[in-house]
Amino acid sequence: MTPTYYLLLSALLFSLGAVGVLVRRNAIVVFMCVELMLNAVNLTLVTFARINGGLDGQVMAFFVMVVAAAEVVVGLTIIMAIFKTRRSASVDDSNLLKY
Amino acid sequence: MTTFLSQVERLPAPEIDYGAVAPLLIVLGAACISVLFEAFLPKAQRWASQVVLTLLTLAAAGVGLAVYASAESTLEQGKLTLSGTIAVDRPVIFLWATLLLLGLGAVLLIADRSVEPGGAFVADASILPGTKAGVKMQTRELATRREMQTEVFPLTLFALGGMMVFVASNDLLTMFIALEVLSLPLYLMCGLARRRRLLSQEAAVKYFLLGAFASAFFLYGVALLYGFAGSVKLSDIASATTATDRSDTLLYAGFGLLIVGLLFKASVGPFHAWTPDVYQGSPTPVTAFMAACTKVAAFGGILRVLYGAFERSSWEWSGVLWGVAIASMVIGAVLGLTQTDVKRMIAYSSVAHAGFLLIGAISLNDQGLSGTMFYLLAYGFTTIAAFGVVTLVRNSDGEATHLSQWAGLAKRSPVVAAVFTFLLLALAGLPLTSGFVGKFVVFAAAVEAQMVPLVVIALVASAVAAFFYLRVIVLMYFSEPAVDGPTVSVPGAFTTVAITLGAAITLVLGVYPSFALEWAGAGVFIF
Numbered sequence: 001m002t003p004t005y006y007l008l009l010s011a012l013l014f015s016l017g018a019v020g021v022l023v024r025r026n027a028i029v030v031f032m033c034v035e036l037m038l039n040a041v042n043l044t045l046v047t048f049a050r051i052n053g054g055l056d057g058q059v060m061a062f063f064v065m066v067v068a069a070a071e072v073v074v075g076l077t078i079i080m081a082i083f084k085t086r087r088s089a090s091v092d093d094s095n096l097l098k099y
Numbered sequence: 100m101t102t103f104l105s106q107v108e109r110l111p112a113p114e115i116d117y118g119a120v121a122p123l124l125i126v127l128g129a130a131c132i133s134v135l136f137e138a139f140l141p142k143a144q145r146w147a148s149q150v151v152l153t154l155l156t157l158a159a160a161g162v163g164l165a166v167y168a169s170a171e172s173t174l175e176q177g178k179l180t181l182s183g184t185i186a187v188d189r190p191v192i193f194l195w196a197t198l199l200l201l202g203l204g205a206v207l208l209i210a211d212r213s214v215e216p217g218g219a220f221v222a223d224a225s226i227l228p229g230t231k232a233g234v235k236m237q238t239r240e241l242a243t244r245r246e247m248q249t250e251v252f253p254l255t256l257f258a259l260g261g262m263m264v265f266v267a268s269n270d271l272l273t274m275f276i277a278l279e280v281l282s283l284p285l286y287l288m289c290g291l292a293r294r295r296r297l298l299s300q301e302a303a304v305k306y307f308l309l310g311a312f313a314s315a316f317f318l319y320g321v322a323l324l325y326g327f328a329g330s331v332k333l334s335d336i337a338s339a340t341t342a343t344d345r346s347d348t349l350l351y352a353g354f355g356l357l358i359v360g361l362l363f364k365a366s367v368g369p370f371h372a373w374t375p376d377v378y379q380g381s382p383t384p385v386t387a388f389m390a391a392c393t394k395v396a397a398f399g400g401i402l403r404v405l406y407g408a409f410e411r412s413s414w415e416w417s418g419v420l421w422g423v424a425i426a427s428m429v430i431g432a433v434l435g436l437t438q439t440d441v442k443r444m445i446a447y448s449s450v451a452h453a454g455f456l457l458i459g460a461i462s463l464n465d466q467g468l469s470g471t472m473f474y475l476l477a478y479g480f481t482t483i484a485a486f487g488v489v490t491l492v493r494n495s496d497g498e499a500t501h502l503s504q505w506a507g508l509a510k511r512s513p514v515v516a517a518v519f520t521f522l523l524l525a526l527a528g529l530p531l532t533s534g535f536v537g538k539f540v541v542f543a544a545a546v547e548a549q550m551v552p553l554v555v556i557a558l559v560a561s562a563v564a565a566f567f568y569l570r571v572i573v574l575m576y577f578s579e580p581a582v583d584g585p586t587v588s589v590p591g592a593f594t595t596v597a598i599t600l601g602a603a604i605t606l607v608l609g610v611y612p613s614f615a616l617e618w619a620g621a622g623v624f625i626f
Contacts, residue, residue: 014315018315021308027308037319044322045322047326048322048326051326056325057322060322060325060331063275063276067275070283071279074283075311078286078307081224081290082290082300082301097301097379
């Protein structure tokens, strides 16, 4: 069990999330991709904690989870608010602000 | 169980220097009290009590800061507290004072209820915009209900507290938490506009999605730097960069991702995409708060990270940040030329200003540090006053932000036009305004750091940017006012105070900047 594999896996997950944010249209799905990125970071943190033999990384992962939960609350509120108005959660429909 | 517990080493409680962190505790504590006000006070009393509480909080935090700054004799060295996660040194005290003052200006604009009857914020954030008028507004009676969502006050205080932690944080985890504490309330505040609800909600969605995306980058950078240095303390990362046995890949990838997150918050250069949309869509007082305070916090964080952790590896990354600074100035100046909306124009101007600020930050010398902080102070007040003026020019639909509606404004209201002209000249950086002094000290620091080509590009960019400021001035003074043009509201006490404060400080810092420069240059970061 080489820890490097976990780093590669987390980098892959992070990239998948980043690509998802860029290509998906639905705001909820975009947001889920951001969450995937945060969880990839968690995997990186605990892997490095294992490699370095310290606990800091694991503690940090808890902080990230708390922050992610808070972000969900705020994010879903905002997306719900615009969904109720527009009846659509597509990020392409939100195009009034330009130029 | 008991045997296990007895074997566990007691975690030492971190030492807290309550005097040093008092402003933080006051602001965040008051934010919690403010939430309780929302929960338990009847609706009729909320606005008054929230305004009083918020203003008292800012005053108390300012007093706490002043007491600490004047009493401490060993202040030159600064102080690390909360087991080294918060540093209270000279630059941090300067930035905290700047944030509190700018926060005061923004809160005054937020609290104003005379310009727009009931305030710039919607009575209830969950109401639906009218379907018939669609984009423009919700139904009339909702738009004119004389209440506002007073949750904006606790949100402001939380954001301000997050900003204060952000500039003082001495390790990257604290910085990340502070980043979220300052961002999450701002996302919500963007969506609270009374008029043009849909634009406001759209701004909130855009800011939220892009902001969450950027903080994920920031966080991945933190994780990679943790892998690189085995710690997220800035000083540990700095000492790890001098060791030879570490992975350069982790360092540069980590630094790159981290700095992308920070540059996004500061709306620098190619990471500015959200700025014009969010500045335009948000309620104008919130835009003022974001433009002034977020800029201070983000650049405070950038300065701290660059000086604390990456100063010794600057040879490797300075080229990239040169490119970013150039891109930012060019994008801001050129795209600013094409804007037709005054809020978007100021947004692009803020992108250009972010480029100038970045020049100061990457100079990595003492003048660069003090110059950047002075620039932040000067720019913040000019922007708050400018957005304050924007709230005054209105027609029946709310604020008239389209530039064509500003034609001939000097004939309708000479005073407002004169103040706005002065502020635009300050943004352009003409002498006798704070903008000139700010640019001068930043460019001087860059020349000192042998970045002459960058300064030349910056001067060209400021000349281009000056053109679009002057265009507005010409429009206000030398065009005939439209027949159905907007009216200029008589500002209430709060807005008057905010605009006067901003304009006065812009003038004072332009004529007599030495005292502020002295404060800004009084000490250096400690780590």
